[in-house]
Amino acid sequence: MLRVVFACFLAVTTLMSAPGRADQNDPRLDELFGQLQIAESPHAARMLESVIWQVWLESGSDTVDLLMGQAMAAMSEERHGQALELLDSVVVLKPDYAEGWNKRATLYYVIGRLDDSLADVERTLALEPRHFGALAGMGLIYGQLDDDARALEAYERALQVNPHLMHAKQKIRELQKAVRGQKT
Numbered sequence: 001m002l003r004v005v006f007a008c009f010l011a012v013t014t015l016m017s018a019p020g021r022a023d024q025n026d027p028r029l030d031e032l033f034g035q036l037q038i039a040e041s042p043h044a045a046r047m048l049e050s051v052i053w054q055v056w057l058e059s060g061s062d063t064v065d066l067l068m069g070q071a072m073a074a075m076s077e078e079r080h081g082q083a084l085e086l087l088d089s090v091v092v093l094k095p096d097y098a099e100g101w102n103k104r105a106t107l108y109y110v111i112g113r114l115d116d117s118l119a120d121v122e123r124t125l126a127l128e129p130r131h132f133g134a135l136a137g138m139g140l141i142y143g144q145l146d147d148d149a150r151a152l153e154a155y156e157r158a159l160q161v162n163p164h165l166m167h168a169k170q171k172i173r174e175l176q177k178a179v180r181g182q183k184t
Helices: 002-017 028-038 042-057 062-076 080-093 098-110 114-127 132-144 148-161 166-183
Strands: none
Touching: 028 042, 042 098, 062 080, 062 098, 080 098, 098 114, 098 132, 114 132, 132 148, 132 166, 148 166
16 A cells, blocks of 8 residues: 555656646646546545646746636635636636636636536636546536536546546435436
């Protein structure tokens, strides 16, 4: 077990030091997602998820990175209006940056703008189809909209990308019962 964790750590540190383009097009992501599929422990999976999120956050633009940091701080302090202004700027400045759309989708969800959240999730997934956070978010949105079949599909897609999402596994179990009950 210790050997597996060490091997995972070595792979992650090697990938983090490798030069690469930041954001969802970063060449390190393919290897990270491959490692995530075969991670043998929850700890190793969490380490890989953390590195993936770090790569996704790197926009390749100092300005966008600064705006993202400010937006995330505003979100954590529940300054939603300010966060929205910052994230609007992010997606205008860098429309091909998936994490900008994903963070704005998250904010829209928090403030109850579910249609806007879903639109931004779809934009995120168009740019980064492996974005397990956006897929799980889509499941949450469809759950709020009482669309169990679509919520189930979104969680299943998230689990295909990241088989270590415990929340998604639980939601799938719950939704399978609900969806089966609807079909009978």
